[in-house]
Amino acid sequence: MELLLLLDACRRADAARVTAVVPYFGYARQDRRNRAGESLGSRVVADAIAGAGADRLIVVDPHTKSLEAMCPIPVEVLTAVPELAAAGKRGLGEVVVVAPDLGAVKLAEHCAAPLRAPVAVVRKTRQTGSTVRAEELVGDVESKPVLIVDDMISTGGTIEAAAHVLLEHGALSGITVVAAHGLLVDPAADRLAALPLRSLFVTDSLAQRASAAFPLEVHSIAPLLADAIGRLHQNLSVDDLLARS
Template identity: 50%
Template sequence: MDLTVFSGTANRPLGESLARALGRPLGRCNLERFPDGEQHVELLEDVRGRNVCLIQPTVPPVGENLLELLLMADACWRGGAARLMAVLPYFGYARQDRRTGSGEALGGKLMADLLERGHFERLVAVNLHTASLEGCFAMPLEHLNAGTLLAEAVRPYAGPGAVVVSPDLGAVKLAERYARQLGLPLAIVHKSRTSGSEVNVRGLVGEVRGLRPIIVDDLISTAGTIAATAEAVREAGCADDITVVATHTLLVGPAVERLAQVPIRRLISTDSVVPRQGLPFHHEVVGLAPLLADAICRVTSNRA
């Protein structure tokens, strides 16, 4: 497989893990910032005629990391790369997939349009917040699901006496998949969002009394939803052993403080975002490199 892998600065450890999983050294690339704040990209590898994979999650600051990815893509394209593939373990703006008012921007579609300027032949993403966002992309998208890996990671805590909890109606299908794979019952929290970081719990469907909750979601940003869900199941009499499972853990703003105030025993997530250190609870990280490498190998072998 004639492939060169470059990593941006948003998640260098995952880029290195992906290169190892593919059995290749990580491509050398000089990424620096000028005194005026402009980014500068210079490839230190010859990419002419080669397949190139660029890995860069668009985590905060989203605009800066997206621009870095596009600058790397432009350098590869101008350097004569045969094909370009972008791997976005976390895709920012995926929650802006629809408008609720006439004055709102459609951020998810705009991100897709900007990526089209990168001359990418194909994109790889993991657990988009909204699967329908795939229709916004002009190029093919490999939409990977890390749920199976995460469910297996949580299995040691999912024996008799556990229950899968969906923190809102939007996560019900995700929670149902976890419940089926783990053979557990399901409970659903009804919430209403009052702002971008605040939520109110309106009710709970299902039995959690005396059970160990496993709260599952695709994304933890400010942790308002997860904290409110943990409080709701605790008030409903659950066991004092709460597990939280999420694909992407941004943990921005008051997230860590909020989670520290509820009795969360452990957090299980992927490394789509660089894991935070010093959390006040156990954090188990599931590596995405094998999943990403398998998808890349399948795509590149089909080309041959």
């Protein structure tokens, strides 16, 4: 609501151009109806932001690939995960980048390319909102350090399931996980604490508290956002900052 009111105030003040910067687009996961009676929260929020006066929207690693298509104004979808992955790889040597589900494959490939690392993929089935079963691994992780990449960690179910499959296939203990958004809602803390994590890297798109249960490193996305905003206002390309779908 604060964002919508600010957009309206800028529009009524006759601003030449208004850009809404929303690092964590909180309703992006509600991009389809799984049963009758549900809403499309991502579409509702996108329409509200546009209707309040925004000319452009900047988001970081939204969960849905369709946000740009459903939004009535131009959307710049930035990604912070490759930089996190580069930080997470330090000291690991020949690492394997892992997509914890099929939806993260493109993101894993985007991160693996500059690292010159192979990619492995875990196939999962979501049984409930917080329970996930990993069923299959494509790729070789035996006796190798692994780096799991994803756009967000909510309950930790996907990471937990992927980690167990990787360890069963011989991956080295001391798993590194990177994700743009660390929601870390219950029971994420307990799940992550039970895993042999080397480190968990997230951004400050959401407020984070230091945890004694698992090693957490928080990286600022302020430089990424500042770079994108500066380029847009100078009419320069932001192509190398964008997420790859």
